[in-house]
Amino acid sequence: MPDNVILRISNVSKSFGAIRALRGVDFELRRGEIHALAGENGAGKSTLMNVIDGILRPDSGEIIWDGKPVRISSPTKAQKLGIGFVHQEIALCPDVSVAENIFMATTNISRSFLMDYKGLEAKARDVFRQLSDIDPSVLVRDLSISNQQLVEIAKALTLDCKVLILDEPTAALTETEAQVLFGIMRRLADSGIAIIYISHRMVEIFDNCDRVTVFRDGQYITTRNVAEIEPGDVVNAMVGRKIENLYPDKQTPEETSQDVILEVQGLTQAPRFRDVSFQLRKGEILGIAGLIGSGRSEIVKGICRLGGDVTGEVRLNGRQLTLKHYQDSIDAGMVYLSEDRKGDGIFLDMPIAANVSALKLDQVASNLGMIQSDLEYSQAASLGDRLNLKCGHLSDPVSSLSGGNQQKVAIAKMLSVSPKLIFLDEPTRGVDVGAKAEIHRILRDLARNGVGIVMISSELPELIGVSDRVLVVREGRISGEVAGEMMTEENIMHLASGLDAQELTA
Ligand SMILES: Nc1ncnc2c1ncn2[C@@H]1O[C@H](COP(=O)(O)OP(=O)(O)OP(=O)(O)O)[C@@H](O)[C@H]1O
Numbered sequence: 001m002p003d004n005v006i007l008r009i010s011n012v013s014k015s016f017g018a019i020r021a022l023r024g025v026d027f028e029l030r031r032g033e034i035h036a037l038a039g040e041n042g043a044g045k046s047t048l049m050n051v052i053d054g055i056l057r058p059d060s061g062e063i064i065w066d067g068k069p070v071r072i073s074s075p076t077k078a079q080k081l082g083i084g085f086v087h088q089e090i091a092l093c094p095d096v097s098v099a100e101n102i103f104m105a106t107t108n109i110s111r112s113f114l115m116d117y118k119g120l121e122a123k124a125r126d127v128f129r130q131l132s133d134i135d136p137s138v139l140v141r142d143l144s145i146s147n148q149q150l151v152e153i154a155k156a157l158t159l160d161c162k163v164l165i166l167d168e169p170t171a172a173l174t175e176t177e178a179q180v181l182f183g184i185m186r187r188l189a190d191s192g193i194a195i196i197y198i199s200h201r202m203v204e205i206f207d208n209c210d211r212v213t214v215f216r217d218g219q220y221i222t223t224r225n226v227a228e229i230e231p232g233d234v235v236n237a238m239v240g241r242k243i244e245n246l247y248p249d250k251q252t253p254e255e256t257s258q259d260v261i262l263e264v265q266g267l268t269q270a271p272r273f274r275d276v277s278f279q280l281r282k283g284e285i286l287g288i289a290g291l292i293g294s295g296r297s298e299i300v301k302g303i304c305r306l307g308g309d310v311t312g313e314v315r316l317n318g319r320q321l322t323l324k325h326y327q328d329s330i331d332a333g334m335v336y337l338s339e340d341r342k343g344d345g346i347f348l349d350m351p352i353a354a355n356v357s358a359l360k361l362d363q364v365a366s367n368l369g370m371i372q373s374d375l376e377y378s379q380a381a382s383l384g385d386r387l388n389l390k391c392g393h394l395s396d397p398v399s400s401l402s403g404g405n406q407q408k409v410a411i412a413k414m415l416s417v418s419p420k421l422i423f424l425d426e427p428t429r430g431v432d433v434g435a436k437a438e439i440h441r442i443l444r445d446l447a448r449n450g451v452g453i454v455m456i457s458s459e460l461p462e463l464i465g466v467s468d469r470v471l472v473v474r475e476g477r478i479s480g481e482v483a484g485e486m487m488t489e490e491n492i493m494h495l496a497s498g499l500d501a502q503e504l505t506a
């Protein structure tokens with residue numbers, strides 16, 4: 001039914017210099033549907049959303065809103081039409097409160113003296129209550145990434161929109177938080193709002209969306225009813241080839257070793273975590289699970305001396321380490337891939353190549369202390385190739401890359417120092433299925449070559465698919481360990497929450 005269509009994109013193109021991000025794409029959005037947009041990193045998904053939101057002007061093509069051609073010249077104009085946008089990268093003002101961040105969005109569009117502040121506040125509170133128990137008066141900078149993401153979502157939900165765009169909203173959320181969001185999305189759709197949902201997680205698309213459109217290399221490939229296809233079909237349309245094994249082989253019994261790479265004993269940083277002890281053996285990938293706020297990241301950061309004083313012992317290959325700063329940890333051969341690539345993962349304004357070599361500048365510096373850019377570039381190029389990095393030129397700033405490709409730069413940066421032990425915090429957040437499988441393969445190869453791998457992930461299928469053993473953290477302590485057949489989502493959730501399976505599904 002054509003009159004059911006709220007937004008139609010017709011033959012839209014957009015280039016950034018030599019990069020053709022969108023090549024004559026079409027897209028149709030109906031009222032009341034949840035429409036997934038899928039595609040590899042760099043396929044053009046966010047670019048199209050930025051066009052719809054008036055952030056980018058298309059080079060050519062047409063946008064038809066409610067049956068009429070429109071020019072969306074700015075985000076304010078988009079908001080006035082009724083377009084709400086939750087961006088892939090969090091864009092809140094860190095130094096003001098949660099409530100003010102939410103209000104800023106609304107006041108932006110109706111600068112009227114008669115604005116119903118009371119009503120607005122009530123609405124914001126209502127939206128917020130559904131989403132989380134965050135105190136609206138705290139400063140955004142004091143929130144975790146996942147809570148910041150929830151504020152972004154609340155901000156968009158407070159606006160009265162007809163079209164809601166969610167660009168990878170669950171990348172920083174745990175399963176439970178994501179489920180709450182899906183419930184809200186369905187209610188909004190039932191009330192007639194059209195939702196565009198971008199995600200690299202097939203399960204989410206198949207559990208929550210009505211239709212899916214696939215882009216590849218800036219081109220429109222297909223739109224299908226989710227009920228009529230399989231996840232494998234979407235993956236094939238995205239990558240244009242079959243992906244056989246999503247996860248690499250695990251460590252075989254012959255490969256197991258008693259050699260201990262890392263030994264942590266009695267690590268404590270009260271009240272964040274207490275008495276954490278574990279070992280990492282040669283050749284294994286150790287997963288760390290836990291709810292957000294359980295202390296997973298803090299423990300790993302504590303080992304690498306990234307966050308304040310800790311007590312306890314850390315031994316690397318049998319040698320006790322005395323670390324004061326993160327640089328000592330890098331020098332000893334331990335690196336940490338942050339879950340917050342924007343905050344402390346990469347330097348957005350610096351060239352891709354410089355980022356890749358940023359951890360250990362002396363490796364690419366000549367005797368005179370000058371950075372040898374040839375070496376820097378060749379190193380970046382070879383790591384970029386391995387990770388299938390999609391970029392124009394290695395001298396371009398990281399900010400010009402798509403979200404998933406930025407994540408690949410963060411991983412390349414870490415690998416560039418040839419570490420002995422790597423801690424990865426949500427390493428494949430926002431990374432597409434193909435590149436994700438590649439990253440997992442690289443991690444397995446590294447483990448086989450004797451590099452210690454410790455991986456935190458909120459995505460349980462990933463944690464189970466990749467790890468040989470999983471430690472579960474609850475309230476700052478290790479609450480259990482699972483391996484082999486015991487490594488199931490249920491067992492992990494049980495250890496993470498303290499609830500048993502029945503309580504979890506209730
Ligand atoms: N401001 C920019 N300057 C230069 N190139 C850009 C810019 N924004 C996007 N690009 C390029 O356009 C292409 C499409 O990027 P886009 O962000 O739309 O991808 P995406 O499908 O959202 O990917 P992801 O899943 O990684 O978020 C990429 O090759 C990207 O590097």
Ligand SMILES: [Mg+2]
Nearest residue numbers: 046088402403
């Ligand atoms: Mg994107």
